[in-house]
Amino acid sequence: MNERIRRLRQASLNAVPTLSIERASLLTEFYTSGQAERVSTPVARALAFKYLLQKKHVCINDGELIVGERGEAPKATPTYPEICTHSLDDFTILNDRPKIPFAVGDEVHQTQQDVIIPYWSGRSLRDRIFEAVDDEWKVAYRAGVFTEFLEQRAPGHTVLDDKIYRKGFMDFKADLAAAVSGLDFQGDPEGPAKRDQLLAMAIAVDALLGFAQRYADKLVLLAQETSDENRRIELEQMAQICSRVPAQAPETFWEALQYYWFVHLGVITELNTWDSFNPGRLDQHLLPFYRRDIESGRLTEERARELLQSFWIKFNNQPAPPKVGVTAQESNTYTDFCLINLGGITATGEDAANELTYLILDVIEEMRLLQPSSMVQFSKKNPDRLLKRALEIIKTGYGQPSLFNTEAIVAELVRQGKSVEDARNGGASGCVEAGAFGKEAYILTGYFNLVKVLEITLNSGVDPRTSEQIGVESGDPARFASFDDFYAAFEKQLAHFIDIKIKGNAIIERLWAAHLPAPFLSILIDDCIANGKDYNAGGARYNSSYIQGVGLGSITDCLSAVKYHVYDKGTMTLPQLVTVLREDFADHESVQQSLLLDTPKYGNDDDYADDLACRVFESYFRLIDGRPNTRGGHHRINLLPTTCHIYFGNVVGATPDGRAGGTPLSEGISPVQGMDLCGPTAVLNSAAKIDHLRTGGTLLNQKFTPQLFSDSDGIEKLAHLVRTYFKMNGHHIQFNVVDADTLRRAQEEPHKYRDLIVRVAGYSDYFVDLTDELQNEIIRRTEQGAS
């Protein structure tokens, strides 16, 4: 990287995440001005958005080529009090906590106390949600049966397609005007509501145009002020770019990047959407600009690389908005899950990898930044050299890019009813979530603790932590005559809690639609304009709601232990087992050892255990998939944990798989840590037995020592390993390439390992930023060697 990029990158690495009160203050100013009360909710939201973009600080960092920050400076991170009003205690925790802190200044604290809390308390969506949901939902939530994604952050979970590279915001404005004039107020009783929605979107268009113009104006000023002739030329060029995009469709590579970045800032300023926002198939979108500019001599490969690197740094400057409580536990990271997609296939099914794919991979390798995340889609149409190039980057131990199976993603999306073209233009976002880019709202609603449900089943509906009856009375463990009887009871509890979660989802989705529409995001996702409907209210072409299952490995091993020891071998009765668990194996070490060691375990290609993984998968699928949501779409399942397997483990006592109470569950569809003893092919075979194509994403982590990647032969064989897993319909695989000794050294001397990035679950994180628990868990994860 050149000197400019080195400096910008270092500045980004050095920037301390701070809590910015600017957005909260401006928003409160707007809402206390009385303007919001005179208009419809969507229009009020759009006006608030416009107010923010008119007033917020314009930040241009020295030497940068892509401009725009969400806060006043890099890593100045706003709050969203209309969604979640942080208490003063929250702020103290954010400031003081050793991991993932945000510096909270005294003035910020004061403003929160004097201005923000008094206005938003009781008005925030979080308050409304906890007011609206049933008691049984609250009980299950508190017990840790499930989490709720939408209580602190907005539905987003979506990715942009190619539309901004074809159209300027003036074009969108024309589309909006046409949509308004096409409304049928006589035949369509929703006409007025649609008009409000479309008007709101038009205001949001103006808001972004004004924001870009403010940057253009500031750039002109800076150009006048600078004494550096080269920089002056650059600043003038940038001013020109910002006055052209996003108003017009971009014409150059540079414009395309700057345009996306304004859009990105718009989305993450309007609301704190989950998974930030995401340009998606970047190597596809930018290719025409790249080729045209290279051909015309306007751009060199070196310049393209520099622009992409500048672009990368902008993502790294935007940490995930500060979360608190359970949400911090399920997703405790600065990463905001923007996952750049590379490779894959085109809408017509051709190999989509191109020269830009490889250039972007170079950028990923060189930048080694936490954000953005990146992935490569592998289709059978993509050449092996693409896979090997990705593995060469992975072997450097930085946890990126992750590897995805295009054919699986397409099949998953088509099964859900998407057109094959929309599916091929899609990919994965967040951790591993499959979606139709630019056309789908695929909202993750919360993690679901499969193992907690088993614990509750073993106690006939009682949560042993609280002795509260929180589930149904599913039967005295002493009276199950067979494993099938026991399983039927488990399934009954599962159905009970899934019903509660789905009912809660309906309540919460409606609150979002009613109170916090997203007119800006709605401009960007088809067919919100055509439908005259907000993104949060079902305006998108496809609307899915996910419940993310956590702990497939753990639940499988638990069921396997019950079946094997209680019903097959008869070494203990179920009530005896329950007693031992309740005592957390105290004085029952030999029982624990037998459960741990002498039990068929998931991850060893052992059908005894793997059949149970399939069985629980089928139950979970059947109880969720296809159930309608409020947005005209359906519920779907996926299997991923972020860091929630730690939190979920905390709330579950000792379990039949020999796991001590309070310790982490397995993550994604990976085996229980340390229980896979037969090597990676056995793990992959086990993982491939569940039907990935009926999910919207599964997550499999494999840890390898760097030695395995040390020569081209090793890379070749790993490539074969990946290809085989994908032939078996595996959705995703990621490698952690680091040895345990390195990790232990990093624990001892964290200051020396500040740059050590490891794969956590669906994302990578700085190892030293992880909690001790999570650090230990990553060390424990089986190191897959090879002979």
Added chain:
Amino acid sequence: MTKGSIFDLKRFAIHDGPGIRTTVFMRGCPLDCWWCHNPESRQPLIMDNTATGNDGSTHRRSRTALADGLVAPEQVIEEVARDIPYYDQSDGGVTFSGGEPLMQLDFLMKMLQLCRGRSIHTAVDTTGYAPSEELGRIVDLVDLFLYDLKIMDDHAHEQEVGVSNRLILDNLKMLTTRGARVIIRVPLIPGITDTNSNLDAIIEFVKPLPGIEEVSLLPYHRYFRHKVTDPELAAKLAGLQPKTEAEVSAMSRRLEAHGLRVKIGG
């Protein structure tokens, strides 16, 4: 029924022949190489069903469960077949190693036949120290031999590994005459097998043979499956100084200069 004894079955073996393989480690070895990395291979063959394997524990269903007592060839190949998708993708297969697989000839033959029946590529990693007639019986069932050559000087060979190398060298000639595909494997034991004179002797012997695909140089590493308890042996092993990468490359070039294809590592 023919049963046999194995001490491990390792999946995703990537240094025991082409592609992704499963390596079946068979018990019994006629040689006594003091530097052996798999000393458990030299435990006597277990001929009854009650004895336990070296691992002595746990429910590792698809791995060391097979290492307990005697197993049927069908059982082993059933495990091997679980990774057929990986073999197909990578042009891999199964490698029978040890120990010396030919010590359990009938068991080995049966497994080779089963693999042939399922179109699984087979490799046999052998010391070459077996009656020629017995080796001859498996030639047509084996897709690739991984043939170990250690010391070319017969006297030194006898001293270090306990037997003459004459049979080993004769058998290698016989295999190549019969059209077998062979990869020569030379474990680089510092000061013993990796001397220039020994490497030159290997070159001289191997060069004229038809059907030698490649020579693999296997660098010595201090990585043992088990703790060495004998203090004398421990001291002897500690004295072995692994060669540097540059030194191993120089050896590789020495062989390549004679037109041999060389690979470092398995």
